[in-house]
Amino acid sequence: AQKVTQAQTEISVVEKEDVTLDCVYETRDTTYYLFWYKQPPSGELVFLIRRNSFDEQNEISGRYSWNFQKSTSSFNFTITASQVVDSAVYFCALSEAGRGNNNDMRFGAGTRLTVKP
Amino acid sequence: DVKVTQSSRYLVKRTGEKVFLECVQDMDHENMFWYRQDPGLGLRLIYFSYDVKMKEKGDIPEGYSVSREKKERFSLILESASTNQTSMYLCASSLSVNSQETQYFGPGTRLLVL
Numbered sequence: 001a002q003k004v005t006q007a008q009t010e011i012s013v014v015e016k017e018d019v020t021l022d023c024v025y026e027t028r029d030t031t032y033y034l035f036w037y038k039q040p041p042s043g044e045l046v047f048l049i050r051r052n053s054f055d056e057q058n059e060i061s062g063r064y065s066w067n068f069q070k071s072t073s074s075f076n077f078t079i080t081a082s083q084v085v086d087s088a089v090y091f092c093a094l095s096e097a098g099r100g101n102n103n104d105m106r107f108g109a110g111t112r113l114t115v116k117p
Numbered sequence: 118d119v120k121v122t123q124s125s126r127y128l129v130k131r132t133g134e135k136v137f138l139e140c141v142q143d144m145d146h147e148n149m150f151w152y153r154q155d156p157g158l159g160l161r162l163i164y165f166s167y168d169v170k171m172k173e174k175g176d177i178p179e180g181y182s183v184s185r186e187k188k189e190r191f192s193l194i195l196e197s198a199s200t201n202q203t204s205m206y207l208c209a210s211s212l213s214v215n216s217q218e219t220q221y222f223g224p225g226t227r228l229l230v231l
Contacts, residue, residue, distance in 0.1 A: 009157070033217050043126075045207065045222035052217065091159060095217070104150065104175065105220060107159040 003027065004094050006108035013082055014116050021077040021111045023092030029053075031097035034068065034075045035105065039089040051075065082115045089113070120144070121223035123208050129229045136195040138226050140208030147213050149191035150220060151175075151183060154205040166191055167214050198230045 005024045013019045025034065036048040049059065051068050059066045063080045079086055089112045093105040124139035142149065148167050152160040152175075162175030164183040172183050180202060184192040191210075195202055206226045211218040 004159075006159075035219065037222075043205065043225040043227075045209075047219050047221065050217070050219055093160075097217075104162050104165055105160075107152075107161075109157055109159040 003106035004092055004108035006090075006092055006111050008111045009109070010112045010114070012114045012116065015084060016081050017115075018078060018080050019082050019113065019115075021079075021090050021092075021113065023075045023077065023108060025073050025075065025092070025094045027073075027094060027096050029096040033095040033097075035093040035095070036066065036075075036077050037091045037093065039091065039110070041088070045091065048077075079113075082113075084115050084117055087113060087115045121208055121210055121221055123206075123223040123226050125226050126224060127227050127229075129231065130195075130198050131231050132199060134195075134198050134230075136198050136228065136230075138193040138195075138206055138208075138228070140191045140193070140210075140223055141189055142191075142210040142221075143189065144210065144212070144221075145188065146210035146221075147188075148211040148218070148220075149185065150209040150211075151181075151191065151193045152207045152209065153177070154207055154225070160207060163193065198228075200230050202228065203230045204228060 032053045034051045037045040039045050065078045067076045089110045091110045092108045095105045120143045122141050150165040151163045154160050161177050166172045166185040182194045208223040209220040211220045
């Protein structure tokens with residue numbers, strides 16, 4: 001079963017628009033961790049944020065913000081006033097504590113964001 | 118900063134060739150991972166290792182093997198490359214086996230098998 005769903009395959013916006021990338025996850029664990037990564041055209045995945053299942057407080061980092069809602073099993077990512085440099089593929093990932101002695105992640109399929117000037 | 122490096126950014130091989138992909142991390146991390154990335158499928162785990170000489174299969178280990186002789190180095194081996202192994206291969210490492218640990222990724226190797 002798909003553990004992490006990123007329903008938006010591709011999104012295109014014009015610079016300075018706000019954009020939200022959706023992430024819905026599925027787990028039976030009470031302790032788990034959610035991550036967002038950015039993959040620019042260079043290919044390397046860049047870590048953006050980690051959130052544990054006990055902390056539902058929303059987080060803001062500059063133009064980036066994350067909305068974690070356990071009630072809907074969602075961990076959405078919003079970019080405010082988007083810029084061309086935000087163009088990338090963004091991945092949401094889940095790591096479950098109940099998977100034993102490892103921390104392998106389950107990744108969504110990714111959302112390709114294109115920001116046009 | 119964590120640094121994960123991969124031996125090649127681009128690789129072209131022929132069907133049936135033996136292929137080695139090398140990954141090195143410089144932060145004394147315990148865990149290392151190999152993923153492949155394909156459009157529409159995200160990242161899928163091939164193998165991971167939680168210690169020297171230890172390895173565990175991921176979701177898609179068929180056609181691959183791995184080697185971890187030193188803590189900092191994790192190799193992915195395609196014993197006999199096939200065209201369906203054309204993909205982007207990503208290596209990652211994390212500090213420990215705890216599920217909370219962030220994985221740090223290398224730049225990836227784009228492999229084309231002809």
